[in-house]
Amino acid sequence: MSKIITMTSGKGGVGKTTTAAAFASGLALQGHKTVVIDFDVGLRNLDLVMGCERRVVFDFINVINGDAKLNQALIKDKRVENLAILPTSQTRDKDALTQKGVGKVLEQLKEDFDYIICDSPAGIEKGALMALYHADEAIIVTNPEVSSVRDSDRILGVLQSRSRRAEENLEPVKEHLLLTRYDANRVERGEMLKVDDVLEILGIPLLGIIPESQSVLKASNVGQPVILDTDSAAGRAYNDAVSRFLGETIEHRFMKPERRGLFQRLLWRTA
Amino acid sequence: MGWRKDANIKMTSATQAVLDEPRDPPAIQIRGASYTLLVLELPDPKDQTFYSRLADKIGQAPNFYRFAPVVVDLKDLADAPPFNMAEMGRRLRQHSLIPIGVQNGTPEQNKVAVDAGWTVFREGRPSLVEVGADGDKRTVETPDPQAEDTPAIETQAPPAVADSDSPDATAMVITQPVRSGRQVYAHQGDLVVLATASPGAELLADGHIHVYGTLRGRALAGVSGDTRARIFCRSLEAELVSVAGYWRVRDDIPEDLIGQPVQIFLKGERVMIEPLS
Numbered sequence: 001m002s003k004i005i006t007m008t009s010g011k012g013g014v015g016k017t018t019t020a021a022a023f024a025s026g027l028a029l030q031g032h033k034t035v036v037i038d039f040d041v042g043l044r045n046l047d048l049v050m051g052c053e054r055r056v057v058f059d060f061i062n063v064i065n066g067d068a069k070l071n072q073a074l075i076k077d078k079r080v081e082n083l084a085i086l087p088t089s090q091t092r093d094k095d096a097l098t099q100k101g102v103g104k105v106l107e108q109l110k111e112d113f114d115y116i117i118c119d120s121p122a123g124i125e126k127g128a129l130m131a132l133y134h135a136d137e138a139i140i141v142t143n144p145e146v147s148s149v150r151d152s153d154r155i156l157g158v159l160q161s162r163s164r165r166a167e168e169n170l171e172p173v174k175e176h177l178l179l180t181r182y183d184a185n186r187v188e189r190g191e192m193l194k195v196d197d198v199l200e201i202l203g204i205p206l207l208g209i210i211p212e213s214q215s216v217l218k219a220s221n222v223g224q225p226v227i228l229d230t231d232s233a234a235g236r237a238y239n240d241a242v243s244r245f246l247g248e249t250i251e252h253r254f255m256k257p258e259r260r261g262l263f264q265r266l267l268w269r270t271a
Numbered sequence: 272m273g274w275r276k277d278a279n280i281k282m283t284s285a286t287q288a289v290l291d292e293p294r295d296p297p298a299i300q301i302r303g304a305s306y307t308l309l310v311l312e313l314p315d316p317k318d319q320t321f322y323s324r325l326a327d328k329i330g331q332a333p334n335f336y337r338f339a340p341v342v343v344d345l346k347d348l349a350d351a352p353p354f355n356m357a358e359m360g361r362r363l364r365q366h367s368l369i370p371i372g373v374q375n376g377t378p379e380q381n382k383v384a385v386d387a388g389w390t391v392f393r394e395g396r397p398s399l400v401e402v403g404a405d406g407d408k409r410t411v412e413t414p415d416p417q418a419e420d421t422p423a424i425e426t427q428a429p430p431a432v433a434d435s436d437s438p439d440a441t442a443m444v445i446t447q448p449v450r451s452g453r454q455v456y457a458h459q460g461d462l463v464v465l466a467t468a469s470p471g472a473e474l475l476a477d478g479h480i481h482v483y484g485t486l487r488g489r490a491l492a493g494v495s496g497d498t499r500a501r502i503f504c505r506s507l508e509a510e511l512v513s514v515a516g517y518w519r520v521r522d523d524i525p526e527d528l529i530g531q532p533v534q535i536f537l538k539g540e541r542v543m544i545e546p547l548s
Contacts, residue, residue, distance in 0.1 A: 042452055043452075044471070053470070053510065053521075054510065054520060054521035054522045055520050055521075055522050056510065056511070056520065057511060057518060057520055090451055090452045090471035091452055091453065091454045091471070091472075091473050
């Protein structure tokens with residue numbers, strides 16, 4: 001039984017695409033057939049983050065409009081088996097998405113894939129609504145700051161009222177919180193919200209905490225999902241989150257600032 | 272190989288999909304196909320000058336309009352009193368246009384149209400004369416001698432069969448950078464870009480494409496099927512190049528040609544890339 005998982009946040013720049021790329025790769029690495037779809041029509045970025053922008057011929061919108069067949073638009077990942085990318089169009093806009101068209105493509109993908117990851121655009125308008133409408137589960141990507149938390153709260157409300165599951169009175173969309181760009185040092189100094197504060201406001205289960213890490217930007221720039229960088233804290237944190245999603249029990253890491261020795265602290269100060 | 276072909280694919284042009292391929296009864300073959308149609312905007316069916324102005328418009332390019340299938344746009348006539356649609360069809364035929372349907376009509380108008388032997392279209396996408404996400408048209412200069420024509424008659428799409436040998440084919444010249452997400456289509460002619468085309472930009476032409484900046488986006492020459500069309504660029508960094516529907520993506524372009532001045536053309540079914548020296 002395949003599942004549709006939407007990465008959403010309301011706010012932009014919090015790490016939806018990074019998370020979508022990492023999660024899709026993580027699920028595929030664990031042996032699940034996974035496809036990740038870019039819903040950000042007109043501002044497509046997923047193909048860059050996945051490093052397949054040089055192989056795009058047809059896209060999601062071509063498939064919706066019947067200009068291309070699905071398997072012509074799907075791009076197989078070169079690094080990870082079981083992983084495919086469905087890029088979107090840069091020259092069209094969100095109006096090219098129709099509920100019926102999207103639903104038809106998703107139904108077709110369900111035949112071949114265990115997990116369908118929808119990378120939502122920011123906002124609560126058409127693009128985001130299309131990305132969350134068909135969701136079975138949603139990963140709410142949130143930064144530990146007030147505006148991001150408020151927008152996440154808003155998008156949770158949208159999920160509960162405007163998804164297919166809400167409209168058809170089915171079991172509600174299963175929600176997960178993923179706290180990204182978490183800087184334990186700044187949290188300790190009171191400059192960022194604590195995990196508990198965020199959890200108290202949003203009231204949904206915590207799937208993982210991804211520490212702020214330079215490796216994320218580096219990974220995006222070279223087109224490699226950060227989860228493949230097992231040396232980086234962010235990569236390991238995403239790995240934990242994927243395992244938790246699949247039902248494993250793993251303690252949350254990266255919540256406390258890293259302890260530095262006296263020597264390191266001196267270096268830190270002078271740096 | 273760096274090329275493929277699929278006759279069912281049309282990457283561009285205004286489309287009205289007709290039917291999907293049925294699966295079961297194999298005896299009858301009904302296939303879906305896309306065509307580009309002309310849309311005629313009808314401001315007032317009682318306007319006596321309309322047909323004479325239409326005749327003038329058609330007189331400017333009689334070959335272009337001969338037996339062209341036309342969709343009549345009724346969007347300005349929602350509140351207009353009923354009029355004789357069959358009669359209008361007869362008069363359009365006298366002007367060598369073949370009305371095949373209406374769009375944006377009221378339910379009553381649609382019924383009359385169907386009774387007159389026409390079909391009802393949902394509004395099609397305009398063809399890609401210049402479609403940008405922000406709707407900004409300033410960067411495109413279209414040398415079109417017919418541009419300052421009467422506003423009442425607007426043709427929105429080319430006819431089904433493009434004739435690249437047509438004497439009125441003109442080149443479109445773009446002087447400013449073509450940004451990501453923009454699409455520029457030189458209908459029935461060549462496209463000349465004097466600046467850079469960014470990744471995510473799409474250059475389309477029925478004829479040749481010339482890029483004097485760096486070509487970083489997509490370039491599709493001969494989109495109406497002209498296999499003789501070529502792409503010329505001063506520096507090749509394209510995401511995709513295509514001639515008459517055959518294509519190569521960036522991954523299929525040899526690294527030693529990247530950043531080089533090249534010409535791209537079709538040899539048989541192969542997209543060839545040759546350095547210009």
